[in-house]
Amino acid sequence: MPKKKFDVLNSRAPRVDAAIKATGKAQYADDLSRTGQLYGAILQSPLAHARILSIDTGKAERLPGVKAVITAKDVGLTKYGVSPARYDETLFAHDKVRYVGDEIAAVAAVDPATAQAALDLIKVEYEELPAVLTIDEALADKAPQLHDDYPGNISAEVHQEFGDVAAAFKECDFIHTHKLVNKRQDGGFIEPHSCVAEYDHDGRLTLYTSTQVSHYVQRTVAMVTGIPIGRVRVVRPCVGGGFGPKCEATPLELSACFLAIKTGSPVKITYSREQVFLHSRARHQFYHEMTTGFKKDGTIMALAHSCRLDGGAYSSFGIATVYYAGSLLGAPYRLPNMKYDGMRVYTNKPACGAQRGHGGVAARACFEQQLDIIAEELKIDPIELRMMNMMETGDTTCNALDMSSLGMKECVNAVKKGSKWQKKKGKLPDGKGIGMACGFFVSGAGYPIYRSDTFHSTAEIKVAEDGGTVILRSGIAEIGQGANTMVAMIAAETLGIPLADVRVDSGDTDYSVDLGAYSSRQTLMSGHATKDAAENVKAQILAVVADKLKMDVKNLDIRNGFVKVKGRKKLDFAKFRDYYRKEHRGWPNMPDGAELSFTEAARMAFLKKGTIVGTGKYKPPILGGKFKGAAVGTSPAYGGSAQVVEVTVDRQTGRITVDDMTDAHDCGLAINKTMVEGQMQGSLSMGLGEALFEEVKFDEKGHLMTPSLGEYRIATALDMPNIDTLIIESGEPNGPFGAKEVGEGAIMPTIPAILNAVYDATGVRITELPLTPERVLLALKEAEAEKNA
Amino acid sequence: MKKCHITFQLNGRTCEVLVDPNQTLLSMLREDLSLTGTKYGCGEGDCGACTVLLDDEPVNSCLILAAQVDGHKLTTIEGLADGDKLHPLQTSFIDKGAIQCGFCTPGMILSAKALLDEEPNPCELDIRTAISGNLCRCTGYQKIVEAVKAVADDCQGEN
Numbered sequence: 043m044p045k046k047k048f049d050v051l052n053s054r055a056p057r058v059d060a061a062i063k064a065t066g067k068a069q070y071a072d073d074l075s076r077t078g079q080l081y082g083a084i085l086q087s088p089l090a091h092a093r094i095l096s097i098d099t100g101k102a103e104r105l106p107g108v109k110a111v112i113t114a115k116d117v118g119l120t121k122y123g124v125s126p127a128r129y130d131e132t133l134f135a136h137d138k139v140r141y142v143g144d145e146i147a148a149v150a151a152v153d154p155a156t157a158q159a160a161l162d163l164i165k166v167e168y169e170e171l172p173a174v175l176t177i178d179e180a181l182a183d184k185a186p187q188l189h190d191d192y193p194g195n196i197s198a199e200v201h202q203e204f205g206d207v208a209a210a211f212k213e214c215d216f217i218h219t220h221k222l223v224n225k226r227q228d229g230g231f232i233e234p235h236s237c238v239a240e241y242d243h244d245g246r247l248t249l250y251t252s253t254q255v256s257h258y259v260q261r262t263v264a265m266v267t268g269i270p271i272g273r274v275r276v277v278r279p280c281v282g283g284g285f286g287p288k289c290e291a292t293p294l295e296l297s298a299c300f301l302a303i304k305t306g307s308p309v310k311i312t313y314s315r316e317q318v319f320l321h322s323r324a325r326h327q328f329y330h331e332m333t334t335g336f337k338k339d340g341t342i343m344a345l346a347h348s349c350r351l352d353g354g355a356y357s358s359f360g361i362a363t364v365y366y367a368g369s370l371l372g373a374p375y376r377l378p379n380m381k382y383d384g385m386r387v388y389t390n391k392p393a394c395g396a397q398r399g400h401g402g403v404a405a406r407a408c409f410e411q412q413l414d415i416i417a418e419e420l421k422i423d424p425i426e427l428r429m430m431n432m433m434e435t436g437d438t439t440c441n442a443l444d445m446s447s448l449g450m451k452e453c454v455n456a457v458k459k460g461s462k463w464q465k466k467k468g469k470l471p472d473g474k475g476i477g478m479a480c481g482f483f484v485s486g487a488g489y490p491i492y493r494s495d496t497f498h499s500t501a502e503i504k505v506a507e508d509g510g511t512v513i514l515r516s517g518i519a520e521i522g523q524g525a526n527t528m529v530a531m532i533a534a535e536t537l538g539i540p541l542a543d544v545r546v547d548s549g550d551t552d553y554s555v556d557l558g559a560y561s562s563r564q565t566l567m568s569g570h571a572t573k574d575a576a577e578n579v580k581a582q583i584l585a586v587v588a589d590k591l592k593m594d595v596k597n598l599d600i601r602n603g604f605v606k607v608k609g610r611k612k613l614d615f616a617k618f619r620d621y622y623r624k625e626h627r628g629w630p631n632m633p634d635g636a637e638l639s640f641t642e643a644a645r646m647a648f649l650k651k652g653t654i655v656g657t658g659k660y661k662p663p664i665l666g667g668k669f670k671g672a673a674v675g676t677s678p679a680y681g682g683s684a685q686v687v688e689v690t691v692d693r694q695t696g697r698i699t700v701d702d703m704t705d706a707h708d709c710g711l712a713i714n715k716t717m718v719e720g721q722m723q724g725s726l727s728m729g730l731g732e733a734l735f736e737e738v739k740f741d742e743k744g745h746l747m748t749p750s751l752g753e754y755r756i757a758t759a760l761d762m763p764n765i766d767t768l769i770i771e772s773g774e775p776n777g778p779f780g781a782k783e784v785g786e787g788a789i790m791p792t793i794p795a796i797l798n799a800v801y802d803a804t805g806v807r808i809t810e811l812p813l814t815p816e817r818v819l820l821a822l823k824e825a826e827a828e829k830n831a
Numbered sequence: 832m833k834k835c836h837i838t839f840q841l842n843g844r845t846c847e848v849l850v851d852p853n854q855t856l857l858s859m860l861r862e863d864l865s866l867t868g869t870k871y872g873c874g875e876g877d878c879g880a881c882t883v884l885l886d887d888e889p890v891n892s893c894l895i896l897a898a899q900v901d902g903h904k905l906t907t908i909e910g911l912a913d914g915d916k917l918h919p920l921q922t923s924f925i926d927k928g929a930i931q932c933g934f935c936t937p938g939m940i941l942s943a944k945a946l947l948d949e950e951p952n953p954c955e956l957d958i959r960t961a962i963s964g965n966l967c968r969c970t971g972y973q974k975i976v977e978a979v980k981a982v983a984d985d986c987q988g989e990n
Contacts, residue, residue: 060925063933064917066868066908070934073867230968232872232880232934282870282934283968315873522932522969716928716974723971724931751877751966759959759972 049602050535051779054716057527058546059280059520068280071236071252072312079238080109082301082311083157084293085147085164086320087139090390090744091173091186094138094146094166101163102149107156110304111164113147117300120266124258124290124395126492128197128357130189133266133296138171140188140355141390142744143320148297150309173390173744177329177350180387188355188388197353197386198361200368200671204440205379210344214335218415221332222408224793224811225737226352227325228318229397230728230756233282235321236312239298247303248275251295254284254519255558258491260551262291263299278549281521285728286397287323288521289560290358294321316749319738323395326363326386327352328404334412340422342431344379345371349405351386351394358395360386362491362674366401369675371409372439374450374482374682375431380440390744396560398728399483399789407733407811410479410794414801423467424478424798425458432480435772442667446679447782449708449772450480453684456706456768461686467802473693474701475803478686481790485710485774485783486563488665488676497659498563499571500554503533503579505654508626509644511545512537512579517556518548518568523785524717525564529572531713532778536576538600539640562783565713566679567660569778574658582654586647587638591615604637613638618646662776678776681783683707685726685791689799696819698800700730704766705791710774710782719767721784726765729792731757735812837901842910850897856890857881859897860907868908868937872966879965882938883907889938889945891964908937911944919982920944929978931969939965943979951986953979 062068099111114136121129135144147164151157174180174188180195188195211217237251247269253259256276264271281288294311301309313321333346349367353360368382399406417427429451437445457478458464466476490496501516514533520526526546534541547553556568580600587605588595597608607613615638622642623632633639647654666676688702705722712718735755739747748754773780793811800818801807806825810817834849841864850859857874860866860883872880874893881892884906911918920940923929930936939962946953946961953961958979959972967975 054928056925057928057930059933060930061917061921063930063936064921064924064940065912066866066937068933069867070870072871073861230966231932232878232966232968233870233932234872281932282872283932285968312871315875315877522934524931720928720931720970720974723973724969725971727971728968750875751873752875756966756968757971758963758966759976760963762972764973764976765971 048535050531050541051713052711053714055531055541055714057524058530059526070233070280070282071238071250074238074250074279076238076240076308079308079310080150080152080305081154081157082148082150082298082309083154083161084145084297084311085161087135087142087144087146089139089168089170090142090175091171092139092168093171094135095169096167097147098165099147102160105156105160105163107152108149108160109307110150110301111147111160112300112304122262122266122291123357124359124491125357125361128361130191131356133293141392142746143392144355145293148301150301150305175389175391175740175744177352177387177389180389188390192388195388197357197388198364200364200382200384202368202669202671203381207344207346207379207381210379211335214343215338216416216419217333217335218412219331219333220412220415220809222330222404222411222809224328224404224407224732226327226394227397227732227736228322228738228754229285229287229324231283231285234313234315234318235288235292235294237295237298238308238310239302240308241302241306245269246273246275247299248277249295249299250277250279252281252288253278254288254521254560256517256519256549256551257555257557258289259291259295263296266296267299267303276551278519281519284521284559286400286560287395289396290323292321315751319746319749319754320392322354322392323358325397326360326394328367330405330408332408332412334416336416338420340420340427340430342375342377345377346381347371348383352389353386354389354391354393356393358393360394363396363401365671365674367405369441370402371405372441372443372675373445373680374433374448374480376433376437378440391740398725399786400561402483403789403793406481406790407793407797410791411797411807414798425454425463428480429454441675442672443675443680446776447710447772447774448680448682449770450682450684452770452772453682453706453708454480456770457684457686457704460766460768461704463686473691473803475691475799475801476686476688477795477798477802478684479791479794479798480684481787482680482682483783483787483790484561484675484677485566485679485681485777486677487561488662488678489673490557497555497661499556499568500657500659501568501571501575502554503575503656505579505644507648507653509641509648510543512539512543514544514546514572515553516548516568516572517551517554518564519559520548521559523559523721524714525559525568527717528565528713529568532569532572533576536573537580539603562681562785562787565781565783566777569781570660571658573778574660575656578656578658579654582651582656583643583647586650587643590618590646600640603640605640605643618642679710679774679782681707681709681787683787683791685795687795687799689796689803691800691803691818693822696815696822698734698813698818700763700796702763705788706768706770707784707788708770708772709784710777711771711780712769713781715769718769718784722767722788723765725786725788726792727757727762729789730761730796733793733796733811733813735814737812835898837898839900839902840904842906852898854897856892856895856897856900860892866907866909870934870937872934879938879942880935882941882965884941884945887945887948889942906941908941911940919985920979923978923982927974927978927981929970929974935965935967939967939975947983951983953983955980
């Protein structure tokens with residue numbers, strides 16, 4: 043696609059929210075306070091699996107300063123969750139608790155200390171039950187059962203086959219099998235979940251909350267509280283990172299809502315860092331086994347893949363996760379035959395959910411290692427092997443995913459050149475290694491999480507009556523990734539006005555329906571809705587201008603804040619300018635140039651039609667195949683990425699240092715280049731953490747052993763190398779101005795590229811994450827012993 | 832509980848507060864003084880989101896008692912700009928794209944300020960070390976390091 047010239051897009055404009063964040067003025071949920079506000083706290087189970095015999099809240103209720111105590115008796119037993127087919131949670135446990143941290147009661151008090159003290163006074167009698175803490179324990183004969191409705195502790199099962207894997211294997215020259223297991227990861231966002239709920243005398247509930255999806259929270263809150271959805275308003279203040287775990291309604295939010303309803307006062311609750319880990323909803327632990335068949339010329343023929351997921355006590359986003367773990371291997375390589383058997387298992391631990399690269403990260407780590415193993419077997423350069431099998435724009439995967447644009451080959455070539463691969467591969471000294479991997483990801487889920495023909499995004503643009511400011515109102519989620527800036531830039535470009543003239547109000551369910559920040563959807567979907575709304579506003583304004591100034595509207599356009607006329611004809615607007623100046627006598631910045639300004643044109647439209655409001659909407663077309671689970675993995679577009687990583691492995695200590703990372707990502711078109719690089723660099727640091735040290739651990743009773751950011755280590759400034767970030771722009775026909783995702787796809791190649799680099803450095807393949815010094819050292823010693831045996 | 836009366840310099844002005852003897856500095860700033868630019872991220876000194884400057888040294892305000900700042904000088908993110916004029920680090924963070932979710936930003940900027948006040952010409956390792964106690968999950972740190980470096984380079988240009 044030939045690249046267009048843009049006035050606002052494709053630049054390095056500073057974020058629209060940067061100044062308030064740099065000065066400490068940005069308000070996050072815990073920064074809010076309302077008059078008469080109470081503080082909530084939540085009682086959580088100390089046992090991994092137990093029957094609740096009785097709950098006595100009497101003492102807590104009598105503690106001075108306590109305003110309300112609520113349990114399942116008060117809030118009911120409405121089941122909720124993420125996928126309507128798997129609503130398996132109630133706000134409070136009533137018959138039994140299923141993990142250490144399961145919620146039992148909540149209190150509201152005049153200050154946080156009183157609320158905490160009240161929790162200690164709630165007496166719960168338990169009958170402890172045997173717990174299942176691993177997949178094997180959960181699947182064993184006569185294993186203790188978590189949920190009556192889901193026998194065998196099976197949360198979800200998937201069996202899919204595309205093509206004929208058994209027949210294809212017969213045609214293969216080589217067949218290779220290997221396994222990989224990652225560890226449960228945590229979102230690691232720096233802002234703990236926090237919210238403030240208030241309930242007014244008219245029965246209206248307002249919830250200010252740190253969420254990625256105001257819309258899903260609104261629906262769940264309405265369903266669980268029984269308040270009509272039109273009376274539930276969810277407002278998202280600034281959010282301090284999400285990465286997946288803030289996608290769904292939390293017990294924190296629901297508790298605050300019920301406490302606000304009961305007390306009539308605003309209630310704030312904030313999770314402690316330990317509670318963030320206990321709530322989890324982050325990356326699952328995956329056990330992958332993959333068998334890949336290929337021909338001696340390097341053609342990949344078939345993949346047989348099985349995966350088991352340790353899901354924790356509830357489903358959360360896990361139904362989508364178990365499907366994604368299979369479907370996201372459909373691309374970016376031509377893979378004509380693919381079989382997938384996936385199973386998500388309930389265990390007595392916090393529930394896992396969605397996290398950056400949803401479902402696909404560990405699968406990708408396993409598969410990209412396979413490719414390197416095959417390349418070595420065939421004595422083909424790993425990049426060569428990938429390029430031979432790489433899909434191109436226009437290809438469709440065996441599981442019916444349409445690659446409407448795919449700049450994968452460009453990404454691979456870019457990192458090959460950028461990393462000086464040919465000078466390094468096979469030529470580095472022992473202990474130093476270079477590795478590469480690729481990945482791809484959806485640019486927005488093709489279907490919402492509940493079955494519906496809903497628009498995935500709607501937006502409203504209002505022009506201030508003096509024409510000086512354009513206000514964009516949308517339900518989108520700015521969680522740090524730059525969504526507000528993205529829509530502001532798209533609105534400014536479409537309307538033909540400077541970015542500074544657009545103000546974004548977002549995250550409020552009163553403004554519009556938007557499915558929020560997950561599955562890397564906002565640039566494509568919310569971007570489209572914004573563009574649609576801006577085109578509508580522009581058309582309204584230009585129609586009035588054309589009418590007033592007796593022009594054909596087809597000859598009019600707006601650019602850089604001025605009405606432009608095609609051809610030689612000039613706009614005669616002197617009369618209107620005089621009128622405008624009289625209307626604004628005494629005002630500064632009066633228009634006086636040779637061109638009719640947007641401000642004047644917008645004023646003209648206001649005088650004729652009243653407040654100018656334009657709306658926009660977007661939903662994807664019907665996508666994907668007809669098989670069970672076909673929806674998961676569909677998307678109007680796919681982002682792709684390639685990465686080369688260089689490492690040093692210290693053979694004495696097992697310590698790995700990542701020295702260099704070269705990353706290329708096809709984002710279709712970079713709406714904002716700085717922000718695209720920021721997403722790439724952030725993704726890589728999360729991937730590096732998962733590869734090298736992140737692991738949520740539990741003891742044999744199901745207690746969390748890593749409840750802090752000291753024990754659970756994420757990458758610091760000293761762990762990260764500088765990354766060479768290369769932006770590839772393939773021009774996506776289904777994206778606004780050609781744009782598609784970058785937020786999650788960029789994490790895909792990081793772990794396998796590190797694993798492949800470690801192999802290159804040491805000759806040892808490690809198939810369990812994270813690559814802690816201990817694990818690496820043991821692997822090196824084992825390899826040494828095998829060699830000497 | 833008997834309150835403690837403390838007096839200290841806060842962002843260039845004298846400030847008097849009655850605090851609980853067991854109250855953290857973070858709690859006093861956020862709850863008593865409504866200075867919410869200082870963030871609660873973990874409450875146990877791991878994340879650095881609550882970093883403030885105590886006598887120009889970066890400290891985790893969640894690990895210090897409010898009573899300990901009696902007689903000392905305190906700088907929070909709200910005290911960095913000079914009226915409408917942002918501190919060069921704030922401008923640089925904005926220009927270089929060093930801010931994403933922004934939750935670590937106040938603490939990050941203050942740690943960087945402490946470094947540049949002490950060492951106007953830091954090498955990259957100095958910068959990375961100085962901010963290694965400030966966790967950021969969004970940026971991968973690269974643009975933060977670039978932003979600090981750009982201010983250091985500008986200082987060099989001026990000298």
